[in-house]
Amino acid sequence: MLDVDGLRMRYGATDVLHDVTFQARQGEVLVLLGPNGAGKTTTIEILEGFRMRSDGRVEVLGTDPAHGDERWRARVGVVLQSWRDHAKWRVRQLLEYLGSYYADYSTARVERPWDADELIAAVGLTEHADKQIKMLSGGQRRRLDVAIGVVGRPELLFLDEPTAGLDPQARREFHDLVVRLAEEGATTILLTTHDLDEAEKLADRILILNGGRIIADGTAEELAHQIVGADEVRWTRDGRRFVQSTGESTRFVFDLFRQYGETVTDLEVRRASLEDTYLALVRQAEAAASPLEGAAR
Numbered sequence: 001m002l003d004v005d006g007l008r009m010r011y012g013a014t015d016v017l018h019d020v021t022f023q024a025r026q027g028e029v030l031v032l033l034g035p036n037g038a039g040k041t042t043t044i045e046i047l048e049g050f051r052m053r054s055d056g057r058v059e060v061l062g063t064d065p066a067h068g069d070e071r072w073r074a075r076v077g078v079v080l081q082s083w084r085d086h087a088k089w090r091v092r093q094l095l096e097y098l099g100s101y102y103a104d105y106s107t108a109r110v111e112r113p114w115d116a117d118e119l120i121a122a123v124g125l126t127e128h129a130d131k132q133i134k135m136l137s138g139g140q141r142r143r144l145d146v147a148i149g150v151v152g153r154p155e156l157l158f159l160d161e162p163t164a165g166l167d168p169q170a171r172r173e174f175h176d177l178v179v180r181l182a183e184e185g186a187t188t189i190l191l192t193t194h195d196l197d198e199a200e201k202l203a204d205r206i207l208i209l210n211g212g213r214i215i216a217d218g219t220a221e222e223l224a225h226q227i228v229g230a231d232e233v234r235w236t237r238d239g240r241r242f243v244q245s246t247g248e249s250t251r252f253v254f255d256l257f258r259q260y261g262e263t264v265t266d267l268e269v270r271r272a273s274l275e276d277t278y279l280a281l282v283r284q285a286e287a288a289a290s291p292l293e294g295a296a297r
C-alpha cells in the first residue's frame, strides 16, 4: 500500500528528511511519532501528493503521488488540519456534496461514497447534522474533518494529528472508528500523534522519526526490546527488597524462581511503557547525533 525508499526533502539548504524508508501492508495501522519538527507532516504531505520531494522513490497504492490522477486520489483519504472555508455549509450537506465526487469511483468491492447519515453517526455528529459548520465547536469540527477524510471510503487514509483538541469521549469514538476501518481490512492508515497512549492502542506498527531520520520501526514490544534494561522487576527475599532492570523480564523471573523458589515474594514486573521506550530511543538518537550534548543530559 505504501512503499517509501530513500525519501529526501530539502528546504533551501536545509535537509529535513534524510533517507526515509518504510512500507505499509494492507489493513495496517502505522503510527508516525516524533518530536516537533521531526518531519512527520512533511512526510505525510509528500505521500498525499501535496508536496514535491527532493529525492527518493515513493509509491502510494502503486503510484508516485507526484503523478497521481483522480482515480488514484479517490482511493486516498486525507484529514487536513481544518476545513475553515466551508463555514456556511451544513454538516450533512457538505458530506453529501463531497461524497458525490466519489460515486464514479465505486467498485464491486468498495461502494462509494459512504452514506452521509451513517458516516455522521460513526463520527458522533448526528445531533449536529443540520448545523452550519461555523456553529460547531473545535472538537466537533475535528470529527467533521475525519468524516471528510473517509467519505470516499479510502483504501489508504492519512491522518495528521487527528485527535488534537478532542475530548476523551470523542477520542475514544475516533479510536473505535480507526479500529473499525482497519479491521474490515479495507483501510490502511498512517497517522501522526503526540499521544503515546493513543499510539500504543492503535498501532500495528510504530515509526519514530527524529531529525528527519527513521530511528525505529516495529511494534511497541519490538521497540521496547531495542532499549537495554527496559523492564523493571522488584521482589522481596528474606525481608530484603530487590530491584533489577532487564530487557528480558519473563526470562529473568523464571530464573529467579528457579533459583530461589517460594522465598521470592511481592513480585512486581513493570514493563517499559511506550513513553519510556520513545523517550529512550529519541534520547539515544540525539546523543548519537551530538555526543557532547547527549552526555551532558
Ligand SMILES: Nc1ncnc2c1ncn2[C@@H]1O[C@H](COP(=O)(O)OP(=O)(O)OP(=O)(O)O)[C@@H](O)[C@H]1O
Residues within 6 Å of the ligand: 011, 016, 034, 035, 036, 037, 038, 039, 040, 041, 042, 043
Ligand atoms: N515550507 C517550509 N519551508 C522551510 N522549512 C519548512 C517548511 N515546512 C516545514 N519546514 C521545516 O521542516 C522541518 C519538519 O517540519 P514538519 O512540519 O514536517 O515537522 P513535524 O514532525 O510534523 O512537527 P510537529 O510535530 O511540530 O507538527 C521543520 O524543521 C520545519 O521548520
